[in-house]
Amino acid sequence: MASLSLYRTTTAPPAALWDVVTDFGAYGGWMPLTRMRLDDGEPRVGWGFSGSSGIGPVGFSDSMLLTEWEPPRGGQAGMFRVVKTGRVLGGGVAARVEPDPRGSRLEWHVDVVIRPLPFKRALAPAAVRGTEWLYGRALDAMIRRAEAGSGPA
Numbered sequence: 001m002a003s004l005s006l007y008r009t010t011t012a013p014p015a016a017l018w019d020v021v022t023d024f025g026a027y028g029g030w031m032p033l034t035r036m037r038l039d040d041g042e043p044r045v046g047w048g049f050s051g052s053s054g055i056g057p058v059g060f061s062d063s064m065l066l067t068e069w070e071p072p073r074g075g076q077a078g079m080f081r082v083v084k085t086g087r088v089l090g091g092g093v094a095a096r097v098e099p100d101p102r103g104s105r106l107e108w109h110v111d112v113v114i115r116p117l118p119f120k121r122a123l124a125p126a127a128v129r130g131t132e133w134l135y136g137r138a139l140d141a142m143i144r145r146a147e148a149g150s151g152p153a
Contacts, residue, residue, distance in 0.1 A: 011147060036049060081093070081094045
């Protein structure tokens with residue numbers, strides 16, 4: 001429904017950018033009106049997290065499961081992939097952090113499917129624009145945090 005690829009470069013080293021991009025608990029600081037819940041332990045294949053978004057009784061949970069997890073090693077790129085497993089949102093995200101002559105580069109590929117499907121056609125145009133704005137804003141904040149070495153911007 002809403003598929004897009006976003007790219008960012010930064011002066012931050014790949015390890016610093018990876019640490020920010022994989023700080024799933026901090027995502028609530030980048031996604032409006034969202035609180036995060038994480039599985040116990042460290043991220044790994046099969047590990048999950050979710051963001052609960054909304055105001056009061058109006059909201060939904062966006063649950064995700066890590067299906068690929070390859071932290072960067074020895075100056076190589078790192079990547080992860082999540083599948084959205086919630087009742088409202090399906091699809092997934094694939095992210096890659098790699099060295100760049102300036103510092104590092106972030107590739108973010110997202111595919112969002114709104115469930116239940118009867119809402120898909122009506123919400124598709126707004127979903128594409130909203131997804132691009134929301135993820136672009138979040139990635140820019142991640143880049144600022146990686147460059148500053150501090151909390152969410």
